[in-house]
Amino acid sequence: MDDYDQPENSDDDIPINDNAGAQLIQKLKTYLAPGASLLELGMGSGKDLNLLSQSYVATGSDYSQDLLDCYLRRFPKADLILLNALTLQTVRKFDCIYSNKVLYQLTPFELKKSLVQQHRILSDKGILMHSFWYGSHVEDFHDTICTYYTEQTLNEIISKRFELLEIQKYQEIRKGDSIYILLRKSTHAVHL
Numbered sequence: 001m002d003d004y005d006q007p008e009n010s011d012d013d014i015p016i017n018d019n020a021g022a023q024l025i026q027k028l029k030t031y032l033a034p035g036a037s038l039l040e041l042g043m044g045s046g047k048d049l050n051l052l053s054q055s056y057v058a059t060g061s062d063y064s065q066d067l068l069d070c071y072l073r074r075f076p077k078a079d080l081i082l083l084n085a086l087t088l089q090t091v092r093k094f095d096c097i098y099s100n101k102v103l104y105q106l107t108p109f110e111l112k113k114s115l116v117q118q119h120r121i122l123s124d125k126g127i128l129m130h131s132f133w134y135g136s137h138v139e140d141f142h143d144t145i146c147t148y149y150t151e152q153t154l155n156e157i158i159s160k161r162f163e164l165l166e167i168q169k170y171q172e173i174r175k176g177d178s179i180y181i182l183l184r185k186s187t188h189a190v191h192l
């Protein structure tokens, strides 16, 4: 992503990149046709869902009912479901599953389990796009365990059930602090 090429920022001059979600969605559009059905995991305030809804038949989700209620007060007709990214208890299927800085709150073991469930609810040749914080450490942030991922640790988790389309570092706050993956559901039969 272009921002990654910018000069390194000093700690006392940190530009917040409010545009990071918009840049991810621009990239997603090169793989996912307009009008496709899309599920966002961990939508939070819904800033990305608003953008995704401009091009896709977008369904928002989060495991916090409070956050869903908050969005529904602003957009009563929104299609939202209460979903834990770990279990994805829904029978619905989607052409794409998207998340922005959500799955880093799963351990690598949980992320693997989530990807099995994502595979289940993804249409044939469906697309996944997920962003993470970049690094190879684990942090306890206000009692939430946060796992940082690299190209290598993500590749180890993805396995053969998905074809890797792109894996790329980018900048959200500091140079190279983030990474996204774009995957396509593999058409080959695989052992799950």
Ligand SMILES: C[S@@+](CC[C@H](N)C(=O)[O-])C[C@H]1O[C@@H](n2cnc3c(N)ncnc32)[C@H](O)[C@@H]1O
Pocket (backbone or CB within 6 Å): 021, 041, 042, 043, 044, 045, 046, 047, 048, 061, 062, 063, 064, 067, 083, 084, 085, 086, 099, 100, 101, 102, 105
């Ligand atoms: C850091 S916020 C990111 C919100 C939004 N994606 C954004 O970019 O602004 C993480 C969001 O993921 C949700 N979340 C965390 N773990 C989750 C899980 N296991 N299942 C579903 N949502 C989860 C939180 O409730 C929160 O809304």
